[in-house]
Amino acid sequence: MAGKEATIYIVDVGATTAECHSGRLESDLDFGMRYVWDKITEIMASERKSFTVGIVGFRTDETLNEQYDQADTYDDKESYKNISVFKKLEQMTMSDLQPLQQKIQASNNSEGDAISAVVVAIPLMEKHTMLKSGKPGKYKRKIVLLTDGQGNISDDEVGPIAQKLNELEIEIAIIGIDFDDDDYGFKEEDKDDNKRRNENILKELADGCTESLFATAAEAIESLAKPKVKATKPYITYEGPLKLGNDAEYPETAMVIDVKRYFRTKLAKAPSARSMAITKTDALGSSLEDVKTSYSYEVNDPEAPGGKRSLQREELDKGYLYGSTVVHINESELNETVLETTQSFEIIGFIPNDNYDRFLTMGESCITIAQPTNEKAVMALSSLIHALHELGSYAVARFVPKENKPPQLLLLAPCIEPDMEALVDIPLPFAEDVRLYRFAPLDRLFTTSGTILKSHKYLLPSEELTKAMGDYMDSMDLSELGTDDDGNPTEYMMIDDLYNPHIHRLNQAIRRKAISNETVGEPAEILVRYREPPQTLKDQTKSNLATLKRVANVQKVPDKVVGVGKSKRRKQATPLSNLNINELVAAGSEPAKRTKIDPANVIPDFKYMLENPPVTEEAEHAFFTTTCKQLGAIIRSTLETSFKLPIVGGGPREKGLDRASEFLSIMRAGMSGLETPTIYNDYILGLKKWLLADVENVDGKQFFLDYIKRKKLGLISAEEIDMRTFLEVSAAKAEDFYRLTLELPDRTVKAEEDS
Numbered sequence: 164m165a166g167k168e169a170t171i172y173i174v175d176v177g178a179t180t181a182e183c184h185s186g187r188l189e190s191d192l193d194f195g196m197r198y199v200w201d202k203i204t205e206i207m208a209s210e211r212k213s214f215t216v217g218i219v220g221f222r223t224d225e226t227l228n229e230q231y232d233q234a235d236t237y238d239d240k241e242s243y244k245n246i247s248v249f250k251k252l253e254q255m256t257m258s259d260l261q262p263l264q265q266k267i268q269a270s271n272n273s274e275g276d277a278i279s280a281v282v283v284a285i286p287l288m289e290k291h292t293m294l295k296s297g298k299p300g301k302y303k304r305k306i307v308l309l310t311d312g313q314g315n316i317s318d319d320e321v322g323p324i325a326q327k328l329n330e331l332e333i334e335i336a337i338i339g340i341d342f343d344d345d346d347y348g349f350k351e352e353d354k355d356d357n358k359r360r361n362e363n364i365l366k367e368l369a370d371g372c373t374e375s376l377f378a379t380a381a382e383a384i385e386s387l388a389k390p391k392v393k394a395t396k397p398y399i400t401y402e403g404p405l406k407l408g409n410d411a412e413y414p415e416t417a418m419v420i421d422v423k424r425y426f427r428t429k430l431a432k433a434p435s436a437r438s439m440a441i442t443k444t445d446a447l448g449s450s451l452e453d454v455k456t457s458y459s460y461e462v463n464d465p466e467a468p469g470g471k472r473s474l475q476r477e478e479l480d481k482g483y484l485y486g487s488t489v490v491h492i493n494e495s496e497l498n499e500t501v502l503e504t505t506q507s508f509e510i511i512g513f514i515p516n517d518n519y520d521r522f523l524t525m526g527e528s529c530i531t532i533a534q535p536t537n538e539k540a541v542m543a544l545s546s547l548i549h550a551l552h553e554l555g556s557y558a559v560a561r562f563v564p565k566e567n568k569p570p571q572l573l574l575l576a577p578c579i580e581p582d583m584e585a586l587v588d589i590p591l592p593f594a595e596d597v598r599l600y601r602f603a604p605l606d607r608l609f610t611t612s613g614t615i616l617k618s619h620k621y622l623l624p625s626e627e628l629t630k631a632m633g634d635y636m637d638s639m640d641l642s643e644l645g646t647d648d649d650g651n652p653t654e655y656m657m658i659d660d661l662y663n664p665h666i667h668r669l670n671q672a673i674r675r676k677a678i679s680n681e682t683v684g685e686p687a688e689i690l691v692r693y694r695e696p697p698q699t700l701k702d703q704t705k706s707n708l709a710t711l712k713r714v715a716n717v718q719k720v721p722d723k724v725v726g727v728g729k730s731k732r733r734k735q736a737t738p739l740s741n742l743n744i745n746e747l748v749a750a751g752s753e754p755a756k757r758t759k760i761d762p763a764n765v766i767p768d769f770k771y772m773l774e775n776p777p778v779t780e781e782a783e784h785a786f787f788t789t790t791c792k793q794l795g796a797i798i799r800s801t802l803e804t805s806f807k808l809p810i811v812g813g814g815p816r817e818k819g820l821d822r823a824s825e826f827l828s829i830m831r832a833g834m835s836g837l838e839t840p841t842i843y844n845d846y847i848l849g850l851k852k853w854l855l856a857d858v859e860n861v862d863g864k865q866f867f868l869d870y871i872k873r874k875k876l877g878l879i880s881a882e883e884i885d886m887r888t889f890l891e892v893s894a895a896k897a898e899d900f901y902r903l904t905l906e907l908p909d910r911t912v913k914a915e916e917d918s
Contacts, residue, residue, distance in 0.1 A: 228246050246275055308336070481497065
């Protein structure tokens with residue numbers, strides 16, 4: 164069918180629709196209108212003028228339709244009484260939506276025939292979609308009838324009406340509120356005879372139509388949760404010759420095939436928003452107005468009023484950064500930088516499949532077919548496709564979509580299906596697009612002293628660990644975790660059932676807010692179904708995961724210290740994913756508390772010990788002192804080892820000194836954050852004496868100046884951590900620490916003499 168649609172919704176607004184049934188807290192009308200409003204807003208979101216909507220209500224308080232006005236007899240008028248055309252077939256807009264919401268409310272009337280409402284809708288559809296010749300136009304026609312099955316429905320003309328719907332190629336969908344549906348598994352208990360009779364009449368109408376749907380409202384509303392993927396028309400990206408060889412100079416050996424190129428995969432984007440202004444709020448809601456964006460450009464000008472001169476956009480030019488300077492290129496010169504190209508699609512070479520690295524794939528894919536009406540082109544392209552397939556090769560092509568557009572390199576792969584032969588292409592990167600990153604080798608490790616280790620716990624995994632990881636990955640196989648309609652194992656998480664949650668969740672919210680000021684509600688289950696592994700998979704991988712954690716020696720990572728003071732010392736940072744990392748790693752078992760720092764894992768061990776001290780305050784202070792002594796011994800040992808190494812720029816000596824200063828920084832930050840600065844101050848004073856005690860120890864003096872003084876790793880002052888009442892180290896005394904003397908001047912005595 165052509166891209167035109169006409170849909171008329173027939174809505175039952177009788178007095179009985181105001182009642183609540185089946186344990187629902189909303190009225191039957193509001194429940195059924197969930198389906199209608201969602202479909203209407205979905206049509207509105209398409210923004211296509213060729214998608215038109217009409218609304219007809221029956222069992223209304225008033226009567227407003229042409230059949231009633233044109234009826235000659237009393238009986239004919241009675242047939243079309245209490246039926247109103249709320250909206251004729253035309254494009255639906257937001258300005259139409261709000262008045263319709265006020266009209267579609269439960270009435271005080273119970274009279275009105277659903278079949279007659281269909282008769283009223285047929286001429287509306289016929290007038291809008293039929294050609295002047297009397298033949299149906301290229302429209303997709305549909306009537307949707309929503310009713311609770313109450314009132315009186317006549318069955319006199321069901322057969323002729325169904326025949327008329329078939330003649331006009333109108334599809335009818337009958338949505339019944341609490342209608343029985345064996346396929347869905349719903350049956351209304353204690354149903355009265357009148358509703359059962361009406362259901363049978365409407366079922367007869369649906370059965371008499373070629374294209375029809377008869378469903379209970381609950382099933383129809385449930386179907387709304389499944390996103391509707393937008394169907395797009397084929398879009399030609401290129402139409403012209405595909406060349407192999409130089410047909411201008413060597414026409415006898417060159418190959419030229421007339422082809423068409425279409426998109427095969429295209430990135431789906433979420434609806435875009437724009438800035439609006441709320442102008443007023445009335446009974447119908449807030450009114451929004453577009454805002455205009457204006458730009459003001461100013462330059463410094465001493466001669467202008469206020470020292471600034473305004474410029475228009477037309478007066479501006481382009482400047483390109485070249486280092487710290489700006490290079491000006493005017494528009495005429497800029498045009499000369501454009502690469503002059505002509506539209507072309509040329510194969511420049513071939514490569515074996517095995518020589519292509521899949522990580523080079525980038526961008527969206529397209530598909531190229533031969534011109535359907537050109538038999539010679541069809542035969543030539545088929546020969547090329549089969550040759551590539553049989554030789555296990557890909558073609559590389561240079562593609563210029565339009566004149567003066569930058570060229571692209573494409574990889575062409577053969578695609579052979581029962582009803583199609585084509586070339587599928589993807590863009591290839593240029594040299595500037597490739598990012599090369601260097602990482603440390605996995606088979607050897609360099610220590611700070613320059614030693615090369617071939618065996619270490621951080622190197623290549625052992626056979627036991629490799630097997631444990633392999634078993635764990637095998638247990639996570641999804642290829643047969645699902646079941647088909649017959650109960651047979653099949654692939655879990657089929658690609659056709661995967662929908663972009665961001666796009667469809669946003670569309671759901673927009674449709675919801677378009678018709679109501681209520682909250683957008685929870686996302687549909689189908690959108691969040693695959694955010695976690697199924698429970699079956701979790702159960703079958705549990706033992707393999709436990710084995711993997713044991714073999715890999717997975718341990719708890721210390722939590723980051725947040726803030727200062729004892730009250731905030733053990734506060735854990737909350738991860739954005741809300742996952743409890745500690746529980747995932749520990750898996751129900753609490754790791755043993757460390758009391759000794761491993762020289763190969765200094766910083767994590769030190770942080771962990773600071774965050775897991777004893778309970779009592781006295782034992783806690785002693786524990787911190789012991790911990791810092793361990794770290795201090797490692798610092799001195801690292802310095803002693805580094806001082807013995809030769810001076811080589813960036814060599815093991817420099818790395819060792821950097822590591823020692825990093826340990827000092829971690830100790831200082833930890834004691835400052837825990838408000839125990841005295842422990843660090845006592846240590847750093849002792850370290851200074853050790854470094855400067857021997858006059859001939861030039862290395863110690865240099866480390867003190869280059870690392871401790873330059874990086875400000877000296878005494879922690881009272882002002883620094885706001886402990887003026889308890890800590891005697893003033894800011895002046897902390898500054899004096901950086902002098903190359905072992906004894907610090909007494910600032911208190913000097914201050915008394917000055918006074």
